[in-house]
Amino acid sequence: MSDADARMDRLRKAARYRFAQQVEAEERAGVEPRSRSLDPDEVRAERRLQGARDMVAHANALIDDGLERGVFEDNPLRGKPLPDNDGRHDPDWWIKRYVEREELTGLGPPALALRKEDAELDDRLDAEPGEARVREIVQDFDDRVIEARRQLLGGPPVVTRVRDVEVEVARWRDRREARLALERSAADEQAVADAAERRRRRWWRRARSR
Incomplete structure (x- = not known):
């Protein structure tokens, strides 16, 4: 049973229990029960949960259809966890990913x-x-780090040191x-190699002229 199904089941049981208690109390008091339906707020909450369950089912159906058609075969993340996913909800994750990807x-x-x-x-200083x-x-750089620490604009804390x-x-x-x-060392090595190459060529020319 999924989390949404479990929550709906608990909600139904709680609503039925409260409704039964209300009816029993009204009957003991000798008054006609005012309502034979569930509480409207509970009904709305149950409908929201049902809608969430329908969305999950729809998403799962789309994924299953894509798997059957092989649309994920070339996906480099197929069968792997999403990168940078630490289990915490971050509504700005796609913005951060876009900024990083596009540099x-x-x-x-x-x-x-x-x-x-x-x-x-x-590297910039070099x-x-x-x-x-x-x-x-x-x-x-230091001035901007200090200024960022002073501002209370939300977002992650500034941990960068000056x-x-x-x-x-x-x-x-x-x-x-x-x-x-x-x-300089590379230049010296290249100079030695060039001198050796010149000596080799001179020796080769003299050897051929004999």
Whole structure:
């Protein structure tokens, strides 16, 4: 028995019990029972549950029909749980999924936007050529995190931490030096390889001329 069926069954039993108690009390009092029908509110509630059960049955029928016609064969999620489904109802799940899929910026709750920006901040800083711009970006990020914490606009809480400007500049400098050192090492290796190739070609030309 489904949850909707169980609720309807309990509702019917409760309504019949209350109705029987009301009729019995009126008969003991020697008055004509005023109503022989169920309470209107209970009837409306039962109809709502019936409508919900009909919707579930209709959805299940559509799914069964689709399975028979094979429309789900190429669905990558066939037989798998929905991604990012933690069992909690989130009415905005489709908006968040759309923003993530389309890589839209400036949309959605500040908590989600800041979390995504925080994860990509190092790469963004590494693309900057100078410290002044790095400081400006980090300071702007911190200001927006603090402002988002102050606003009470609903949505998930802002858990993103602010960044220490001096620490981030030092980290940017270290990554930059490591990247430049790696590039110099790669250039030196390429130079050695090019020199070896030139020597090989000269030797080959001399060998052929003999």
